[in-house]
Amino acid sequence: MKRHLGIVRSCLIGVAAMGIISASGLWCRADGADAKDIVDTLEDIGMLATFTRSVHLGQIHEMLREGGPFTVFAPNEEAFLNLPAETIEMLFDHNNRDELDGLIAYHVVPDEIRSSGMRDGSSATALNEEVLHITRKNGALFVQNARIIRADIVCSNGIIHIIDKVILNGD
Incomplete structure (x- = not known):
């Protein structure tokens, strides 16, 4: 009993x-059926609050809600905490929206790329036309120097991969 x-x-x-x-x-x-769009999904993931705020403040917001397909490499909260305070202040200053949009664009690829399609040495072009390099080290996937810590969050208009670093120009 x-x-x-x-x-x-x-x-x-x-x-x-x-x-x-x-x-x-x-x-x-x-297969993504009944999935939410990228913006709604970002809002639902608590560990992405700062990145989600960035998306809402930037001009890419509507595109990520209605367009697609996209792949979003979304930095977690710890990634933003590891940035210098002056970088955060500069990004979120209302006079620097272009900088913020540039940062977001560096994390978005205008195509859906699942982790199964990422090969060591492959690359993808972000919205800002920068090439993002994908590597595999000890079984872990990296985009630039950011480790993908959670892959393949399916959305109605693309996919989200959570990463552990903010990708900055020159990384």
Whole structure:
């Protein structure tokens, strides 16, 4: 009897967890059906708050909501914390929207690239026409010098890969 209760509890915990994940918008079918657009998905991922704020402040916002397909290499919060304070202040100064748009454009590729399609030594051209180099080291994928820490978050108009560094010009 105790064994059956344990199984029932495990099943209930699993169902509850699936409900939480589903309600967060992070659970979607592999083919992208019923997925949210890139902007809505960014908003749902708490570890991307600063990048999401950047997208909302910049001019690329509507394009990422309605256009596509796109691949977004989205830096997590820790990536922004590792930038110098003066860089953050400069990017978020309302007089520097072009700089912010440039930063976002460096993280967006106008094509959908899943991790399975990334090969060591391959490259992709970002919206700002800069070439992003993709490497594989010890089984981990990198774009420029940023490690992809979570890959293939499917959206209705593309895909998001979470990275651990902000990609800056010259990286």
